[in-house]
Amino acid sequence: MAERREFDGKSASPGQGIGPAHLFTFIAGEYVPREGSGEEMEELAKAIDRSVEALSELAARAGGESAEILEFQIEMLTDPSILEMVAERVAAGDGAALAWVGALDDYIERLEDAEDESPRTRAIDVIDIKNRVLGALTGKPVEDFPAGSVYVGTDLAPSLFLAHDWSSGGGIALAKGSEASHVAMLARARGVPMVVATGELEIAEGETLLVDGDAGKVVIDPIESEQPSRERESERDVALQPGPAAPELKAGDGSAIGLHANINDPREIAVIDRGAIDGIGLMRTEFLLSSSAAVADEEKQASLYRLILEWAGEKPVVIRMLDLGGDKQVQGVGGVSGENFMGLRGVRLLLARPELARVQARALLRANVTGNLRVLLPMVALASEVDEIRRIFKLERTYLARRGLTVAMPPIGIMVEVPATALMIDSFHNADFFSFGTNDLAQFLMAAARDNPTVSALHAEAEPAVLRLVRYVMRIARAMGKPVSICGDMAGEPASLPGLLSAGLRNFSVAPSQVGAVRAALAQQTAEHTGQAGG
Amino acid sequence: MMEAGRNRYGVGEDQVTPRCQTEIEVTHGVGLHARPSVTFTRLAKSFPCSIEIEVNGNNIWLNGKSIVKIMGARIRRGSLLRIRAEGTQAEEAITALKALVARDFDEGIKHGRTA
Numbered sequence: 180m181a182e183r184r185e186f187d188g189k190s191a192s193p194g195q196g197i198g199p200a201h202l203f204t205f206i207a208g209e210y211v212p213r214e215g216s217g218e219e220m221e222e223l224a225k226a227i228d229r230s231v232e233a234l235s236e237l238a239a240r241a242g243g244e245s246a247e248i249l250e251f252q253i254e255m256l257t258d259p260s261i262l263e264m265v266a267e268r269v270a271a272g273d274g275a276a277l278a279w280v281g282a283l284d285d286y287i288e289r290l291e292d293a294e295d296e297s298p299r300t301r302a303i304d305v306i307d308i309k310n311r312v313l314g315a316l317t318g319k320p321v322e323d324f325p326a327g328s329v330y331v332g333t334d335l336a337p338s339l340f341l342a343h344d345w346s347s348g349g350g351i352a353l354a355k356g357s358e359a360s361h362v363a364m365l366a367r368a369r370g371v372p373m374v375v376a377t378g379e380l381e382i383a384e385g386e387t388l389l390v391d392g393d394a395g396k397v398v399i400d401p402i403e404s405e406q407p408s409r410e411r412e413s414e415r416d417v418a419l420q421p422g423p424a425a426p427e428l429k430a431g432d433g434s435a436i437g438l439h440a441n442i443n444d445p446r447e448i449a450v451i452d453r454g455a456i457d458g459i460g461l462m463r464t465e466f467l468l469s470s471s472a473a474v475a476d477e478e479k480q481a482s483l484y485r486l487i488l489e490w491a492g493e494k495p496v497v498i499r500m501l502d503l504g505g506d507k508q509v510q511g512v513g514g515v516s517g518e519n520f521m522g523l524r525g526v527r528l529l530l531a532r533p534e535l536a537r538v539q540a541r542a543l544l545r546a547n548v549t550g551n552l553r554v555l556l557p558m559v560a561l562a563s564e565v566d567e568i569r570r571i572f573k574l575e576r577t578y579l580a581r582r583g584l585t586v587a588m589p590p591i592g593i594m595v596e597v598p599a600t601a602l603m604i605d606s607f608h609n610a611d612f613f614s615f616g617t618n619d620l621a622q623f624l625m626a627a628a629r630d631n632p633t634v635s636a637l638h639a640e641a642e643p644a645v646l647r648l649v650r651y652v653m654r655i656a657r658a659m660g661k662p663v664s665i666c667g668d669m670a671g672e673p674a675s676l677p678g679l680l681s682a683g684l685r686n687f688s689v690a691p692s693q694v695g696a697v698r699a700a701l702a703q704q705t706a707e708h709t710g711q712a713g714g
Numbered sequence: 715m716m717e718a719g720r721n722r723y724g725v726g727e728d729q730v731t732p733r734c735q736t737e738i739e740v741t742h743g744v745g746l747h748a749r750p751s752v753t754f755t756r757l758a759k760s761f762p763c764s765i766e767i768e769v770n771g772n773n774i775w776l777n778g779k780s781i782v783k784i785m786g787a788r789i790r791r792g793s794l795l796r797i798r799a800e801g802t803q804a805e806e807a808i809t810a811l812k813a814l815v816a817r818d819f820d821e822g823i824k825h826g827r828t829a
Contacts, residue, residue, distance in 0.1 A: 251748040251781075254755065260782040289786055304748055305785075 183400050188377035189632075190395035191358040192366035195407035196350025200380075200388040200399075201324040203332030220266060223275040226315035231256050233311070252308050274471030276316045277512060281475070281534035283309040291578055303582065310478065317472040317479075329388040331380055335362045341444055341466055345371050350390030352397045354379050359618060359629040359638065364668070365443055365466065368690040369450070376632055424454040428701045430680055436701055439497075439688035441666055443467060445487040451691045455698065458494035460688020461555065461614070461666040462487060464539070465502050471512050474501065474535060480542030488550025495551045497614065497666075497688075499594070500539055500568075502557035504528050520619070520628060525558025525594075530567050540568075540575045544586040552589040555614055559593040560600055565609045596620045596667075601648045604655050613656055615684075617667025621645050645669065646678045653683035664688055673700035680704060732763070734808040735798040742818040745790035750819035755781045757814055763801030765811070770794050778811070 231253055238249035255261060264286065268278035283305065290302045324330060324339075327347035333354050340351075340362055351366055356375035366373040372392035382388060382399050389398040389406065398405065428436035439460025440451055444467050467483060468474045488496050503512060504524020512535070529536040543554055556568055569591060579586045595601050596616030604613065618629060621641035627634040649665075656663045664686035669675045671689035673696055679687070689697050742750060758765045758778045765778035769787050771794065776783040778797065789795060795815060799807040814820070 247749055247752075251752050254752050254781045255785070258755075258780050258782045260777065260780040264782070286782075286786060290788065 183398065183402055184381070185396055185398045186377045186380060187396050188352070188374040189358050190373075190392050191353075191356065191360070191363035191375045192351075192371055192373035193392045194350075194370060194372040195389065195391050195393065196329060196348055196372035197387065197389045197401070197406055198327045198329045198349040199325075199385045200331045200352075200382050201328040202382070202384050203324070203330060203335070219269045219273075219275040219278070220262070223265060223269070223279060223312075223316065224262065226275070226312050227256050227262075229315045230308075230311045233315075248304060252304055252311075255305065255308055256312070273512060276313055276470075276472035277475040277534070279312060279316065279475070280309060280477075280538060281532075284534055284537055288578075291581070306582075313472070313476060317476060329390055331382060331388065334360075340365050340371075341469065345369055350374075350388075350392070352377055352380065352388060352390050355632075357630045357632055357635065359635070359668070364441075364690065367692055368441065368443065368447065370692045425698060426702075428698070429705050430685060431705070431707075434685055436680075436705070437664070437686040438694065438698055438701065439495075439664070439666075439686065440691050440694060441688050442487075442691065445483050445490070447691060448487065448490045452694075453490070453494075455694055456494070458551075459487060459491055459496040459498075460664055460686065462496065462498045463502065464499060468501065474512060475538055477538050477542045477545075480539060481545040484542060484546035484552070485549055488546055488552055491550055493551055495553055497553045497555050497592070497664075498543065499555040499557055500526070500529060500543075501535055503535075504558075520622060520630075526556045526564045526568065527558060527560075529556075530564060533571060536568065536571050537575055540572045541579060543589060544572065544576055544579055545584060547587040547589045548585050553612065554589045554591045555594060556591065556610075557594050557616070558597060558619070559607075559610075560597045562606045562609055565591065565593060565607065569609070594619075595652060595663075596623070598623050598648065601652050604652045605659065607661075608659065610661070612662045612664070613652065614688075615649060615652075615663070615665040615667055617645055617665060617669035620648065620667070621669075624648070642669065642675060642678070646682055649679065649684065650682040657683070662686070671697060673697060676700050676704060731800055732802065732804040733798070733800050734804040735796065736808045736812045737794065737796045738812050738815045740789055740791055740793045740795055740815060742815075742821060743791060745793060746784055746787070746819075748785070750821060751781050751784045753819045754811065754814060755779055755784055757810060758807070761799070761803050761807035761810075763799045763804040763807050765797065765799045765807055768796040768798075771796070 234249050234253050234256070238246050238253065241249060264282040265278045268281055269275065273281065287302050287305050287309070290305060324343065326344040327349050329349050330351045334356055335351060335353060350372040351374070353373070353375045354377055357363065358375055363373060363375065372390045374390050374392055374395055374397050377397050380397065380399065387400050389401040391397065428438060430436055437457040439458045440456045441461040442451070442459060443463045468480065473479060484498060502525045504522060504527070505520040512532070523531055543552065546552065556565060559565060572588060572591070576586050576588060590611035592612035592614060593600070593607060593610040594616045595604065595613050596619035598620065600607070601620065607613070621638060622629045624644045625637050625641040627637035627641070629638055653663060663684065665679060665684050666688040670679065670687040671693040676697070687697060740746065746754060755778070766775040767778045767784070767787070768775050769789055775798070776787055778784065797808055797811050
């Protein structure tokens with residue numbers, strides 16, 4: 180039996196998990212500019228070949244009109260010009276799928292712009308080609324690790340986290356990382372125990388590792404008595420069973436309080452009690468669309484959005500457009516400089532690479548025929564950015580409607596996470612609602628990056644400054660008649676709730692695992708305030 | 715309209731590559747949409763010379779053998795098409811392509827498979 184060894188780290192997600200260690204050797208989730216784009220082009224060429232093959236088979240069986248359409252599609256795909264259109268984008272760092280969709284969308288737009296009598300007949304076949312090749316490109320399996328094991332590495336890619344089956348337990352131990360990272364948020368949302376900043380662990384593959392997310396430590400080959408019991412885990416499962424509608428929460432002044440959930444993936448609804456929340460206050464899409472192929476896939480996106488909208492029914496669902504950049508990279512989306520929270524990210528990236536925004540806008544417009552959708556824009560700094568996104572939505576709505584698809588324009592709101600946006604909030608009349616992103620607001624106000632462990636103490640002290648700004652925004656937003664909510668981690672801290680309530684906030688959106696604790700804290704607040712008012 | 719400067723194809727300093735150019739108005743109902751584009755580019759590809767087209771004198775010459783380029787040019791009824799060819803069989807190519815446009819890409823003929 181190996182010897183017990185203990186390493187201190189920081190808790191990033193509570194709970195205890197145990198399992199054989201799975202050592203991950205390379206740093207995942209980081210955008211690495213490609214030296215040569217040959218591989219991507221080769222992948223695309225293969226996908227085109229497969230598509231041509233499939234089309235040829237169809238054409239051989241078809242006759243007359245349909246055979247001609249198929250032959251047209253084959254001609255298009257075998258034309259070297261089509262690869263040339265894509266090559267430039269791949270050279271700039273885009274993955275094959277994204278480059279393909281971006282180039283074809285541009286091309287289709289040119290066809291549709293024609294003021295001739297039948298723009299649809301020209302474009303529809305090209306759209307068909309686009310989707311066929313995209314289908315041939317996608318579906319690459321993600322490199323997963325065995326269920327029930329403990330992930331050990333320097334960092335963990337959100338895509339890997341989301342693709343993994345956590346239902347058999349396990350946990351995450353990261354040598355570096357930060358409790359404020361996005362993977363940590365994901366882990367808290369899914370209730371996966373996680374410890375960060377453990378330093379290098381001297382551990383062999385398969386050795387038993389205990390992740391103690393409550394104590395913020397990891398133990399290699401723990402003794403029997405400290406191993407978490409099975410009971411605890413089943414307890415956790417039971418807590419997630421759907422229950423009846425929770426009683427209404429009210430603030431001291433009698434106004435209603437809304438409690439919403441933050442999710443990263445529609446599949447999370449499996450662990451959310453719909454009765455306990457008033458809606459989805461934030462669905463991030465950057466983890467959901469964690470490959471450039473997914474980012475480019477309009478159909479897949481639309482079906483994922485529909486899934487959550489149908490589940491939520493009449494309850495509002497806020498879907499945030501891609502917030503890439505900063506610490507969230509997608510392999511195969513070129514032009515994204517990593518590791519800078521203040522660079523080309525969020526709406527800036529969407530506008531710099533409008534092909535990303537266009538695909539997502541189309542998927543959202545198409546999904547909006549069911550449920551109660553609201554679209555949220557990340558990292559907005561100027562009102563003109565909202566106008567530009569709106570313009571994209573309107574343009575895509577026109578194109579989709581012309582193709583005979585049912586679409587509806589959703590309300591579009593903004594994240595308030597850039598200090599200038601908070602200070603200039605009166606200039607955002609063109610936004611339908613505001614949502615505080617306190618994680619970014621805090622790091623920008625404190626000038627302390629949230630992924631940098633050496634300044635995490637500063638980050639923790641940002642709350643008073645954030646509250647002042649929240650109070651300021653609330654006053655003006657009320658006068659503007661704009662709904663305001665908060666979806667940052669601060670909303671999930673029961674200790675922060677009194678301050679947020681007194682600042683005027685009434686809508687809170689928190690990780691599913693925090694809904695219970697926040698509800699309890701809010702109910703207590705309500706009782707106290709009511710008590711004060713009565714006495 | 716044909717400015718054919720033809721020479722024997724061979725090696726030599728005074729060798730002139732055969733060039734040929736023509737101009738024709740598109741009279742086909744919906745212009746060069748999917749099917750006419752296929753017909754046009756297939757015919758163009760049957761010649762060894764390079765073939766380029768220009769639409770409405772916009773001075774942008776596109777590869778006449780590329781259906782992607784031809785479709786993207788949005789050639790409609792009434793568009794003025796300039797076709798130029800360079801290399802072996804340039805004159806034959808121009809004659810054949812011009813005739814195809816004049817025949818409305820054989821769209822009137824009931825389509826059977828030809829090959």
